[in-house]
Amino acid sequence: MLKIFKYIEKHEWGFIAISLGLIIIQVWLDLKLPDYMSNITTLVQTEGSTVSDIVFEGGWMLLCALGSLVSSCIVGYFAAKVAAGLAKRLRGEVYDKTLSFSMEEMNDFSTSSLINRTTNDITQVQQLVAMGLQSIIKAPILAVWAILKIAGKSWQWTATTAGAVVVLLVMLSVIIIFVIPKFKIIQQLTDNLNQVTRENLTGLRVVRAYNAEDYQEDKFEEANDELTNTNLFTNRMMSIMQPGMSLIMSGLSLVIYWLGAYLINEAAMIDKISLFSDMIVFSSYAVQVIMAFMLLTMIFIMLPRASVSAGRILEVIERETNIKDGTYDLETSAVSGELEFKNVSFKYPGASDYVLHNVNFKVESGETVAFIGATGSGKSTLINLIPRFYDVSEGEVLVDGINVKEYKLETLHSKIGYVSQKATIFSGTVESNVDYGENSKDDSIDEVGKAIEIAQAEEFVDSLDGGYQAQIAQSGANLSGGQKQRLSIARAVYRDPEIYIFDDSFSALDYKTDRDLRKALNDEGSGATSIVVAQRIGTIKDADKIIVLDDGEVVGIGKHRELLRTCEVYQEIASSQLSQEELSYA
Known part of the structure; x- marks a missing residue:
């Protein structure tokens, strides 16, 4: 996973550094709120306090909240910018590497897998980086700072908070142990579903001609059910997370207040106000600690799948071509x-x-x-x-x-002017398919016409709506086999190869047509x-x-x-x- 970060550019590391500073400010502001709350609680309980004093403390709370909001928005913007930039470069790297592959490498990966790695896998990494810059950095800072804030307040409350953290970590460990191995399987099953879908769509005519719709549907359902069942297992395991977190946070607050009531009841009158204030502050800080671990939990949910995806991406990028x-x-x-x-x-x-x-x-x-x-x-x-x-x-x-x-x-x-056994036609126009053979030429319409004439495609091209600008469907679906072959031959002729x-x-x-085409090639082939x-x-x-x-x-x-x-x-x-x-x- 760490190897992926080398594709982050220098100026984006600057954004990350700025985000780090803003996150520290955000955490400081968030942790100042309980202090002001403690002051307000004390003022309410103290004789002689005025409303203006309470409003003044409340104003500072409002400013802290607004400051935290602004910092969070800026960090979110930078995180999205870094994640999107990384995804863009990774897609470019995977695509460029794929273009350099020989037939051997293409056969090793398969088309459906390469498509999945270029789309779904890179999206997983992008989401992790976008969330991670906000959560991975913030969570440990928030947890450590909050723990330092509550240290020494009360060993009973501290022990309660530590127990809640232990319960949370146990729950996370159980989920991760069972879920992580499934993520790699999910990506492989997604490849398989992609492959089955592509085969069905590209071979639709054959499927219909042989009344194989039910067979293909069963084949798709099998791949779909396998992926769905695996996803259901992982999602059900993950679904324990949210209610578990709510239970731990609510239970922690309940135990803190229960212990607080006991401590306040046993304390001397002069210490009761101080203990009550500490209880309010401790409750807020304890929730912040749990929130910090909750943020880390979100990353632990995304990290296994993103790690698998990163490995699959790097497998393509780092593959040595033969x-x-x-x-x-x-x-x-x-x-x-x-x-x-x-x-x-x-x-x-x-x-x-x-x-x-x-x-x-x-x-x-x-x-x-x-x-x-x-x-x-x-x-x-x-x-x-x-x-x-x-x-x-x-x-x-x-x-x-x-x-x-x-x-x-x-x-x-x-x-070389290469015409493959299976005619390959691209979506676009007749002209774009023919001058694809030498796509850097300008003002090529006359040469396109000559190539089409030599390839014996002039008659059917003229009959198309738009002539040279007639729209060609993906893979030449609106052309016959002979028409596709002639356009492929025109593409090679246009290149004027040796x-x-x-x-x-x-x-x-x-x-x-075969005889006329060969005669035209011999006459116009320029000695090729x-x-x-x-x-x-x-x-x-x-x-x-x-x-x-x-x-x-x-x-x-x-x-x-x-x-x-x-x-x-x-x-x-x-x-x-x-x-x-x-x-x-x-």
């Missing part, structure tokens, strides 16, 4: 768009078996190279090594003759290299080079006709997709 940034940052080089795999083998973190085995090939600048193979043969895994979504386990990947590990990630990514990477990005396109993962032989048979993968190994490299003669795996794929006439013609 993909280290290189130092090479020259965007231009002697060769452009050249790609080479040298003895590359790869296995996923924690896995025992290799997904890729000793892969070797070279792609010359401007070539179109296609990868084909059965599902699970390692095609997507292989191309994910180029932009360093993962790093190779053995061997090296070279872009323009330089190992990708030596590049600065920003420089490497600027050379290397295009298409990870099965034409699967939702019909053959005519194209890396294509495909399932359909008909869409890649004109590639300069086709690489056949089988169980993570390269089993054939060549052109379409050559592979039909020499590669058994390619022959099997071709015979399952092409007619006998097409095979004979080839």
